[in-house]
Every structure is written in structure tokens, then in C-alpha cells.
Amino acid sequence: MSEETITADEPTRRDFIYVATGMMGAVGVAAVAWPFIDQMRPDAAVRAAGLPVEIDISAIEEGQAITVTWRGKPYFVRRLTGEEIAASGELGAGDMKDFQPSDERISGPADAENQWVVVSANCTHLGCIPKTVENAPEGWYCPCHGSVFDSTGRILRGPAATNLPLPPFVFASAETLVIGTETAGA
Template sequence: MTSDETTRRDFIYVATGMLGVVGVAGLAWPFIDQMRPDAAVRAAGQPVEIDVSSVEPGSAIIVTWRGKPYFVRRLTDAEITAASGVTVDQMKDPQPADQRIGGPADEAKKDWVVVAANCTHLGCIPKVVDSGADGWHCPCHGSVFDFTGRILHGPAPINLPQPPHVFASDTNLIIGTDTAGA
């Protein structure tokens, strides 16, 4: 045996092994590729722009961002007064009402609340109740949230979370964008 034959044989072994690796990768790629999220799922994480010009004071809409529902509510003066009148000892997760109420840059239009529409207890969707400071009641286990989404009583442990959001104009709300960047 000469050293030339050994070199040729080594080359054939390596080439055959590489061809096998490329073949296995070619067969495995469709299975790996099908695990990627489709375009609709990738787009769901993008910010959502909502025209809120038709939302009257005292009414709310439900929007979906990242596959989850969110309440966008325009508060009346009476609702803001009722929410501001709730004392810290009445709340399970204390937070001032003015930290949860926002709106366009115009100070007179700070009457919007954007909160998750899922109860923080078991994920039910609370229903709107128009009485005093009680804004939302969870129909499953009785959690009560005020108009700003703060938990007043019931089994829910924390306030309704607020998504990152900003008002691009007086009528356009963008959910899913960092408010610090605006």
C-alpha cells in the first residue's frame, strides 16, 4: 500500500461523510422550518394603532394586541372623580389614579385608561358596571376593579396591567410602543 492510496481513501471517506451530512440537513430543514411562527404570529407583536375619535366619554372599546384583549376607556369627569376618591386603604395593590389615567399631550384631554381586559386572578374578562368607583366586575369570582383598573376587592392579586402605549395625536392611540420614546 502506498501513501497515495491512503490519502485517496481518506478523501473518499470525508467526502462521503460530508455528502451524508448535507443530505440529512436537506431532509431535516422542512421539519425545522415548519416550527417557525407564521407571518400572522410575527405581526401580532407589532404595535397597533387605533383611531379613538369615535369613543365617547363613559364608553370603552376592546382592542387586541399580541393576541390578548385590552380595554381602552374614555372616562367621564364623574368617573375620574370617583376613581380619585378611592383611598389607599381600599385597594389591594395601591397606585394613584393619576398614574393610570392619560391621554394626548393636551392636559384637558387626560381622560383615557388603557388596561388589560383579563382579570389578574384567572383571566376572565371583567364586565363594565356603571356605579360609583366600581368600574369592572369579574363575573367568575367577584373581583372588583375601579375605572382605572385598580383592584378594590376580590381574589385578584394585582391591578389590571397597562400595556406600553402612547397617543400619537388627539385621535390616534398606539399600543405596543414605548412611551419613553415619545
């Protein structure tokens, strides 16, 4: 009669069942967890929402402002006329509550006239979107509670206490503005 000897080093049928059960459990946990892990990954649109945005400014005429979106928030891009630049330069500290020299808010591509203003389009009072007033020293009017901003986004009067903030931006070329970075080519 032959006798089967089993040593501790040899896998038994019971060991195999334990191992197989454990592996199936791990696969099951992974299968259940994957939808949650996958759900936590930002989709392409969300990832893109945080990236800098390129804006073709070649068709924007003097005196015109457009509204663009970056990170889900609106921003004004305005090309000033010579009269608007002159009028904003004449305003002093006594004309506004959050004074900042206008030339610190007006910029442009290298080798081109500084005539661009890029500012948040959310009123600094309670966040409404002001209306653009073209070709006038009063550049934006907020219909919610009457705040008035000059053409560089500085608060002139009304309940808003601070100027429209400037986002990070850079002119990548004479035709291209990039909002969301201060480094050309980023």
C-alpha cells in the same frame, strides 16, 4: 505498450464516486432538515403578534370601553367621563388594597384632556375577563368570583389582590393609541 501512471494528486474514478456520494448525502440531509428548520421560523402572524398594535380611538365616546388584543391577550381601552375621573380621584388608600393614585393610571394624548385608561382585561385573580360597567365608579365587575375594579382598573373588593396592570403604550396622536411600546413612532 503504453502504461497509465496515476499519481496521488490526480483524482481517480473511485475518488469521484466518493465525492459524488458525499455531495448527494449532504443534499439529502439538507432536504430532510429543511422542513424542520422551516417549521421553526415564526410565520408572519406570529411575528406580528408580538409587535405593537395601533388603535384608532377617534370613535370611542366618553364612558365607552373597547377590548383590543396585543400579544394574544385582551386589553381594555376606556375613555372616562368627567364623573368617573372625579369619582376615582375621591377614592383613597383606605378604599382599596392595592392603592395607586388614579392620576397615575389616567393618561391621554398631548394637548388633550387626560381621560384614557389602558389596562389588562384579565382579572388579576384567575384571569377571567371582567364586564365593563359604564358610567359608574365601579368600572369593571368580574363574573367569575365577584372582584370589582374601579374605572381605572384598581381593585376595590373581591378575591383579586392587585390592580389590572397597565401595558406599555403611547398616544401617537390625538386619534391613535399604540399598545406595545412607550416610544412614539416605534
